[in-house]
Amino acid sequence: MKVKTKLPAVLLASAVLLWATACGNNESNKSASNSGKSQSGANAASANAESGAKANTKSNAAAGTGAKPASAKFKYGKLKIQALSGAVCGAPSYVAYEKGFFAEEGLDVELVSGSMDAMKTGLTTGEFTVTNGDFVWFTSIQQGLDLKVIGGLHHGCIKLVVPPGSSIKTAADLKGKRIGVDEIGGVPMAVSSVVLANAGLDPQKDVQWLAYPLDQLQEGVKKGEIDVYAAWDPFGKLAEVNDGYTVLSDISTDHSFAGKSCCFLYASGKQIKENPERVAAIARAYQKATAWIAEHPEETAKLEIEKKYVATNDVALVTDLIKSYHFNYTTDAAQEDIRYFVEQFSKTGFLNKDTDPEAFLKKAYYDVFGGAQQ
Numbered sequence: 545m546k547v548k549t550k551l552p553a554v555l556l557a558s559a560v561l562l563w564a565t566a567c568g569n570n571e572s573n574k575s576a577s578n579s580g581k582s583q584s585g586a587n588a589a590s591a592n593a594e595s596g597a598k599a600n601t602k603s604n605a606a607a608g609t610g611a612k613p614a615s616a617k618f619k620y621g622k623l624k625i626q627a628l629s630g631a632v633c634g635a636p637s638y639v640a641y642e643k644g645f646f647a648e649e650g651l652d653v654e655l656v657s658g659s660m661d662a663m664k665t666g667l668t669t670g671e672f673t674v675t676n677g678d679f680v681w682f683t684s685i686q687q688g689l690d691l692k693v694i695g696g697l698h699h700g701c702i703k704l705v706v707p708p709g710s711s712i713k714t715a716a717d718l719k720g721k722r723i724g725v726d727e728i729g730g731v732p733m734a735v736s737s738v739v740l741a742n743a744g745l746d747p748q749k750d751v752q753w754l755a756y757p758l759d760q761l762q763e764g765v766k767k768g769e770i771d772v773y774a775a776w777d778p779f780g781k782l783a784e785v786n787d788g789y790t791v792l793s794d795i796s797t798d799h800s801f802a803g804k805s806c807c808f809l810y811a812s813g814k815q816i817k818e819n820p821e822r823v824a825a826i827a828r829a830y831q832k833a834t835a836w837i838a839e840h841p842e843e844t845a846k847l848e849i850e851k852k853y854v855a856t857n858d859v860a861l862v863t864d865l866i867k868s869y870h871f872n873y874t875t876d877a878a879q880e881d882i883r884y885f886v887e888q889f890s891k892t893g894f895l896n897k898d899t900d901p902e903a904f905l906k907k908a909y910y911d912v913f914g915g916a917q918q
Contacts, residue, residue: 602628602641603654619650620822623673626666628657630854632777632865633701633807635844637676638853640833648832649825667691670814674826678731678807679885679894685908686895690813692910694827696805696878697834698869700795702732703780704739706772707765708788715743715792722752724761724773729894732774735801737892739793742800747892762787777865778856785861796868800888804881805874816910827912831873841866879909 627637637655640646646653658666666672668689675681676697685691704723706712712721718740725733737747745751756764761773762783772792774780783789795801809830811823837844845862848854854862874881883901890899 603652618647618652620652620819620825622652622654623822623826624654624656624666624671625674626658626663626672627655627676628853631701632848632854632862633698633869634676634853635837635848635866635871636697636809636830636833638848638851639836639844640829642847642851643833643836645829645832645836646826649829651822651825651829664689667810667812668814670812670818672812673815673823674809674811674830676807676830677810679734679889680731681808681810682886682889682895682904682908686899686904691810691908692813692816693808693878693882693908694811694823694875694910694912695809695830696872696874696881697807697809697830698805698871699803700735700798700801700806701777701865701869702735702774702795702806703777703784703791704732704736704772704774704793705780705783705789706792708790710771710790712772712792715739716745718743718772719745719750721771722754722769724754724756724764724770726755726758726761726775728753728755732776734889734892734894735795735806736774736793737894738800738888739798741888741891778861781861781865794868796870804884805878808878809873811910811912813910820912824912824914827873834871834873837866837871875911875913879905882909 625637627634627641641653641655663672663675664684667675674694681689681691712718723733723736725736727733733753740747740751754764754770756770756773758775758779761770761775761779764770765773774793775783780789780791780794784791793800795806809827811826816823842859842863844866845859848862849857849859856862882905886895886899886901886904889895890897895904
């Protein structure tokens with residue numbers, strides 16, 4: 545079922561993204577064994593659409609030797625990270641868990657699945673300490689959620705794609721066209737709006753936005769209901785590789801986004817106040833994980849597939865995607881990226897028009913390591 549709409553700024557400011565291929569943390573019916581066995585291989589995108597999916601877990605404690613009680617082995621105790629989303633770009637959480645980087649930092653981590661609403665509540669109450677998320681959290685911060693960016697994690701994972709035979713060759717050609725997205729006001733719509741604005745178009749007036757489930761976007765093109773669509777990987781990548789689509793904009797390479805983080809590590813403001821040392825330990829674990837991923841992209845792909853974190857067996861495809869994301873934990877660069885994207889998103893309505901980049905950065909960023917670091 546499609547939803548037809550022009551782009552209202554109020555929707556852009558309040559929408560959330562709830563799809564499995566996003567870098568956020570969403571509902572999934574993937575199961576994970578506490579004894580270290582593989583998770584189920586259910587299709588991640590379809591699983592995420594199941595509103596009744598149960599939360600599943602995987603815990604560091606189960607992988608321990610049993611020689612010591614958990615309280616002695618893990619300095620910072622138990623914590624949950626909502627990370628079982630089915631996303632390729634969720635690799636830092638998977639790798640930090642599987643390679644023992646959480647445990648090295650004294651963290652007894654349980655990876656779980658769940659909804660965006662559950663994540664917001666958990667971050668507010670302190671049940672969840674961190675989340676690997678995208679720009680959608682910028683709007684939440686602006687609306688008052690006590691959440692801080694503590695590092696950049698990787699570059700873009702969204703593509704705007706055009707079907708074969710289309711007359712659309714540039715972003716300027718999108719004037720008067722219909723663009724499919726998975727969510728009105730979601731991040732693929734937000735980044736596409738930046739592409740449109742930079743091409744001299746008004747994303748609120750010059751195009752029409754229609755919302756479809758991710759796995760039905762191509763069907764919308766086939767039916768002639770939409771002209772192009774913007775989607776998270778692997779959907780955009782698969783359209784290019786398997787169906788002859790042309791990538792009009794790839795935020796890992798597009799000049800408006802290239803070299804900048806699209807996903808960040810966020811921490812609960814409550815947890816930062818109550819236990820800054822534990823938050824720093826989590827950040828160090830993610831820092832180690834992103835470094836490992838950058839050095840071992842194919843091994844990371846195999847890990848994601850073998851442990852059933854992603855619903856595909858295509859090692860080459862997953863490796864290619866991982867390489868394109870340029871995993872690297874940044875702090876100084878993350879702050880520059882926040883400033884830049886606040887400027888971009890305040891032009892399109894995703895953030896308030898009068899948002900000041902410096903004021904937003906001051907509110908939204910926390911120096912987890914206590915000093916500048918790249």
